Amino acid sequence: MFPAVIKAQTSPEVSSVIDTTQIKIGEQLHFEIRVKTDTTALVVFPEGQTFTPLEMVEATDIDTFRTEDRFDLIRKYALTQFDSGHYTVPRQKVVINNREFYTDSLRVTVNDIAVDTTAQKMYDIKPVQEVSGSYSGWIRFLLWGLLGALVIAAAVYWFFIRKKPLTEEEKEALLPPFDRALLGLKKLEESRYLIQSQYKEYYSELTHIVREYLEEEIHISAMESTTEELVAKLEMLQEAGKLKLEKSTIDNFKAVLQKADLVKFARSRPDTRVAEEDRKIIEHVVVRTREAIPEPTEEELLQQEAYRAELERKRRKKRRITLAIAAGCIVVLLAGAATVYFGYHQVKDTVFGHPTRELLHGEWVSSEYGYPAIVMETPRVLRRTKVDIPDAMKEAVSANQTFTYGSLMGSFHISASVTTFRQGVEFKVEDAIKGAVATIEQQGAKNMLVKQEEFTTPSGAKGIKVFGSMDIIAVPGSEKTVKANYVILNFNEKGAFEQVTIVYHRDDRYAPEIEERIINSIDFKNQ
Structure with missing residues (x-):
């Protein structure tokens, strides 16, 4: 009897549009998805990087417009690409009430930026240059460290040491x-x-x-x-x-x-x-x-005094613990910052010490050894050492002077020797080199790898450099060995045979720099 209007539920509509199909590298284009559906429908738009090979920069919130009993839902996406070429925006899936709908795929061109080489000057690529490690920024590091320490100290004072203003409840409780x-x-x-x-x-x-x-x-x-x-x-x-x-x-x-x-x-x-x-x-x-209430007895007063003293002791102990924790936090912060800036090994060796690091950064000594004199700079003065000459060599050798620092089994060893021969004796450098290698093997070296090349010092003295690796006994009396590097420099100056030997552990971070500094300082005095 009463008129009624009945509308059938219409199917959802999904469409897409793009504002441009031509962009330059790094520019953005805007992709828009529009959905028309009933007001009760559940709509899920694309999320995340679903536009590959293009990259989604930003997705806006969903705009909603009502048209009679239907909703228009609009969502915009900002897309970009940093390589030139032709790309396809893939079909995007929109889920409406558990049904899947897809947009059309679109073709996009990303253009290069034109460069006028006639007006733009062109330059060759700069060559690679070595830069030595420098701590020139230590002032900035120190300032940041002090700032961090001040921040921690201020926080400790504010939260633990400072007497905070009491609330009304706290005042009443006291x-x-x-x-x-x-x-x-x-x-x-x-x-x-x-x-x-x-x-x-x-x-x-x-x-x-x-x-x-x-x-x-x-x-x-x-x-x-x-x-x-x-x-x-x-x-x-x-x-x-x-x-x-x-x-x-x-x-x-x-x-x-x-x-x-x-x-x-x-x-x-x-x-x-x-x-x-x-x-x-x-x-x-x-x-x-x-x-x-009766007046407290003397014993009760003493107990109360002892109780107050105990409370004060506990307060002092808590204050000391708080200060210790604050100091520990500051030390940890500074140590962490130093480790990040200088490196773990640099900080560890500076704090706990390292034998060869102390040699490298200590006061070096320049001295003359033997005659004809070997002049060189070393971390420590070399001490004269008596060397027994084999009976077979006594008739040929006129004199031998040997100076050493450390031992072959130690962390760093240096030796310098000057041997003069009697007149008329024929001397061969190769035989002396073999003898030096044999002597090192007799002292406990194993698995020696021997390399040889001609060598010239910065002062112009020419010689033969013998170098390589070997295994040496770590602890006398044991079979445990460590890897080591060695260098033997051999010179024949004015009828005398001069030899400089350097031995150090292979994993030593500072020894190569010590070796280089010693070798670069070698010179000879023949007068």
């Missing part, structure tokens, strides 16, 4: 029990409990104040005691002479507690004037209880 009880009764008098007929809350607060006071002041368990138990404890203290309280005061106190029990548990509603009188009775009980 008051003596008597003053706190009177303050609580004063606030109860000014409250709106009685005006709003909240008698249960009024009497609950009233009994809580007096019970808390009795528990703190005369040290009895008042909070969990019933009315009868609490009154019995007060009477026992009175009879024992530990609480000089009148019987009438106890009776009045008992009456107020019983009335409070009726209000809290039996829903009794006393007159407002009676409630105010009960508060005054409790205030009188608090005052009389304080007056009734």
Whole structure:
């Protein structure tokens, strides 16, 4: 009988549009997806990097427009590409009420930026240049470290050391029990409990104040005691002479507690004037209880003094722990920053020390050794060492002078020797080199890899450089070995054979620099 209009549910519509198909490298194009559907439909737009090979820079929020009983949902995407070429924006999936719909794929061209080489000057690529390590930025590092330390120190002071302003609750908690009880009764008098007929809350607060006071002041368990138990404890203290309280005061106190029990548990509603009188009775009980407490004995005073001293000791201990933690945090921060800036090994060796690092950065000595003299710079002075000459060589050798630092089994070894021969003796450098290698093997070296090449010092002296690797015994008397590198420099100057030997562990980070500095300083004096 009544006319009605019935509309069939129409199918959703999904379309897409792009603002341009030509962009330059790095520019953005805007891709828009539009969905027309019913107002009750659940629509899920593409999320994430679904536009590959193009990169999605940004996706806007969904714009919603209502047209009669349908929604127009629009979402825009900013896309870009940093390589030139032709690209296809892939079909994008839109899910509507668990049904999948796809947009059309689109063709996009990314163009290069034109460069006018006639107006733009062209330059060759700069050659590779070595840059030595430098700590020129140590001032900036130091300033950042100090700033971080100041921030940590300020935070420790603000949160742990500084005396923070107390809140009202904290100030009340620091008051003596008597003053706190009177303050609580004063606030109860000014409250709106009685005006709003909240008698249960009024009497609950009233009994809580007096019970808390009795528990703190005369040290009895008042909070969990019933009315009868609490009154019995007060009477026992009175009879024992530990609480000089009148019987009438106890009776009045008992009456107020019983009335409070009726209000809290039996829903009794006393007159407002009676409630105010009960508060005054409790205030009188608090005052009389304080007056009734005997003066503390000398022993009790001593116990209180010891207790206060213990509290002060604990406060000092806590302050020291806090300062130690703050100092530790500062040290850890500085150590971490130094490790990041200088490197782990540099910081570790600086703090804990390293034998060859101390040699490298210590005070070097320039000296002459033997005759004809070898002049060179070393981290330590070389000491004269007596070397036994084999019987077969005694007739050919006129003199031998050897100077050493360290041992072959140590972390770093240097030796310099000058050998002169008698007139008419034919000397071969190759035989001397073989003898030097054999001597090292006799001292415990194994698996020697020998390389040989001609060598010229920065001062112009020519010689033969023998170098390589070997295994040396780490601890005398054991079979454990470590990898080591060695260098033997051989020179034949004015009828004398000069030899410089350097041996160090292969994994030593500082030894190669020491070796280079020693070799570059070698010179000879023949007068």
